[in-house]
Amino acid sequence: MALIECKDASFAYExxxxxxGVDFSLNAGDYLCIVGENGSGxxxxxxxxxxxxxxxxxxxxxGDGLKSTEIGYLPQxxxxxxxxxxxxxxxxxxxxxxxxxRRLRYGPAERERAESNLExxxxxxxxxxxxxxxxxxxxxxxxxxxxxxxxKKLLLLDEPVTGLDPIATGEMYNLIKLINLCDDITxxxxxxxxxxxxxxxxxxxxxxxxQLFFGTSAAYRExxxxxxxxxxxRI
Amino acid sequence: MTALxxxxxxxxxxKALIVGVLVSLCAALLGxxxxxxxxxxxxxxxxxxxxxALAIASAFHLAPLAVTVPVVALAAVxxxxxxxxxxxxxxxxxxxxxxxxxxxxxxxxxxxxxxxTEVSSYMFGSIxxxxxxxxxxxxxxxAAVxxxxIAFYPRLFAVTFDESFSRATGVRTGAYDTLLxxxxxxxxxxxxxxxxxxxxxxxxxxxxxxxxxxxxSFKGVVCCAAGLSVGCFLIGVTGSYFLxxxxxxxxxxxxxxxxxxxxxxxxx
Numbered sequence: 001m002a003l004i005e006c007k008d009a010s011f012a013y014e015x016x017x018x019x020x021g022v023d024f025s026l027n028a029g030d031y032l033c034i035v036g037e038n039g040s041g042x043x044x045x046x047x048x049x050x051x052x053x054x055x056x057x058x059x060x061x062x063g064d065g066l067k068s069t070e071i072g073y074l075p076q077x078x079x080x081x082x083x084x085x086x087x088x089x090x091x092x093x094x095x096x097x098x099x100x101x102r103r104l105r106y107g108p109a110e111r112e113r114a115e116s117n118l119e120x121x122x123x124x125x126x127x128x129x130x131x132x133x134x135x136x137x138x139x140x141x142x143x144x145x146x147x148x149x150x151x152k153k154l155l156l157l158d159e160p161v162t163g164l165d166p167i168a169t170g171e172m173y174n175l176i177k178l179i180n181l182c183d184d185i186t187x188x189x190x191x192x193x194x195x196x197x198x199x200x201x202x203x204x205x206x207x208x209x210x211q212l213f214f215g216t217s218a219a220y221r222e223x224x225x226x227x228x229x230x231x232x233x234r235i
Numbered sequence: 236m237t238a239l240x241x242x243x244x245x246x247x248x249x250k251a252l253i254v255g256v257l258v259s260l261c262a263a264l265l266g267x268x269x270x271x272x273x274x275x276x277x278x279x280x281x282x283x284x285x286x287x288a289l290a291i292a293s294a295f296h297l298a299p300l301a302v303t304v305p306v307v308a309l310a311a312v313x314x315x316x317x318x319x320x321x322x323x324x325x326x327x328x329x330x331x332x333x334x335x336x337x338x339x340x341x342x343x344x345x346x347x348x349x350x351x352t353e354v355s356s357y358m359f360g361s362i363x364x365x366x367x368x369x370x371x372x373x374x375x376x377x378a379a380v381x382x383x384x385i386a387f388y389p390r391l392f393a394v395t396f397d398e399s400f401s402r403a404t405g406v407r408t409g410a411y412d413t414l415l416x417x418x419x420x421x422x423x424x425x426x427x428x429x430x431x432x433x434x435x436x437x438x439x440x441x442x443x444x445x446x447x448x449x450x451x452s453f454k455g456v457v458c459c460a461a462g463l464s465v466g467c468f469l470i471g472v473t474g475s476y477f478l479x480x481x482x483x484x485x486x487x488x489x490x491x492x493x494x495x496x497x498x499x500x501x502x503x
């Protein structure tokens with residue numbers, strides 16, 4: 001059974017449809033990029049996948065024992081966060097929130113998970129640094145470590161390279177690909193950088209208030225849609 | 236030293252100190268979250284609603300805390316909704332609610348007992364206004380605020396830092412916002428009698444802002460704000476006793492000085 005499956009899902013706000021005919025399925029280990037212009041319904045689909053917005057019609061199904069609250073989510077940064085007084089460790093540990101259950105405190109298992117994810121992303125030396133003092137690239141790594149604390153199966157990244165310089169952007173893309181390949185964690189990434197999307201992802205979902213394309217990156221490159229958006233010579 | 240002991244020999248001073256320390260502690264803890272979430276205005280709005288409710292309670296000879304706590308808690312939920320609503324201007328709506336509440340309070344006082352010292356004590360606080368029942372209720376409520384804050388600390392941190400992420404992991408963030416608002420309402424009402432409606436919001440905002448200049452971790456900020464808040468309260472109360480200055484204003488003045496010191500110390 002697929003890890004995540006959208007069956008002809010559509011979404012609406014106050015009766016006005018914003019996204020229709022989303023129909024795709026992902027298996028464990030896939031790397032999906034959701035692309036599309038502003039207002040194409042990407043954020044709405046993210047909310048749907050996280051279980052925060054119910055589809056108006058159709059279904060979103062999770063397989064392989066995945067729950068919508070066990071998705072490692074990396075939201076877009078808000079202004080509040082950039083100057084938030086918190087240590088890197090505090091932020092990463094807060095990713096274990098969904099395993100807290102009815103308990104009031106994080107236990108040794110959660111602390112260990114936070115430490116190991118710091119190590120996994122090579123930021124253990126930032127552990128006691130202040131989050132607000134970090135560079136944009138480092139902040140995104142911290143939030144990725146937090147997302148990894150929340151999941152064993154699926155990462156959902158909402159424009160993770162926005163505002164990063166080219167070097168940090170490249171590092172972030174490589175890091176995500178590495179996690180995808182080495183740890184067999186499925187990745188869904190919202191992006192508006194089509195070129196990088198095609199390069200790293202195994203599958204592409206192109207939205208424009210409805211599903212314009214879903215398939216492998218290779219098939220997407222050949223599609224007329226990609227030619228229009230990517231420009232023929234750049235592929 | 237003997238002067239300090241003499242101060243403590245007054246029952247009203249002991250009562251004020253105990254309630255004051257607890258309220259300062261609650262205000263500082265909640266203040267960190269409120270300031271970080273950009274909800275500082277809510278604290279200010281609540282104190283004005285508190286004044287209105289208090290004035291009406293005294294006009295009808297009702298128990299002040301029993302009336303004010305639920306009314307202000309309700310207002311807290313309302314103000315929270317207003318500030319989250321993107322369609323209307325949230326901050327303008329809060330200003331409207333708070334000045335209306337103030338006006339209703341002043342009207343109800345002037346129509347019944349007339350403008351007297353009681354009104355002034357609501358506005359600027361009075362250390363003598365705490366009855367024994369008030370003190371006991373204050374103790375219980377502030378203990379509840381502290382316990383809830385400590386019990387929900389990991390969740391409050393997560394919700395304060397990143398609402399989207401917390402919601403995705405299944406936390407009902409709206410419920411925590413409401414909890415925060417209601418706890419703030421209780422704290423504002425408790426502190427209002429002593430600090431005065433016009434000064435209570437400083438108790439919420441100053442310690443958090445000062446602590447943020449000094450500390451870089453959330454836990455550090457919370458602990459530092461709590462310490463600063465209680466420290467400033469004790470210095471302010473003692474100062475006001477010896478210099479015979481108004482209690483609320485003295486405490487705010489000490490808070491201001493502490494903030495300025497932190498501002499300078501944190502500028503590295």
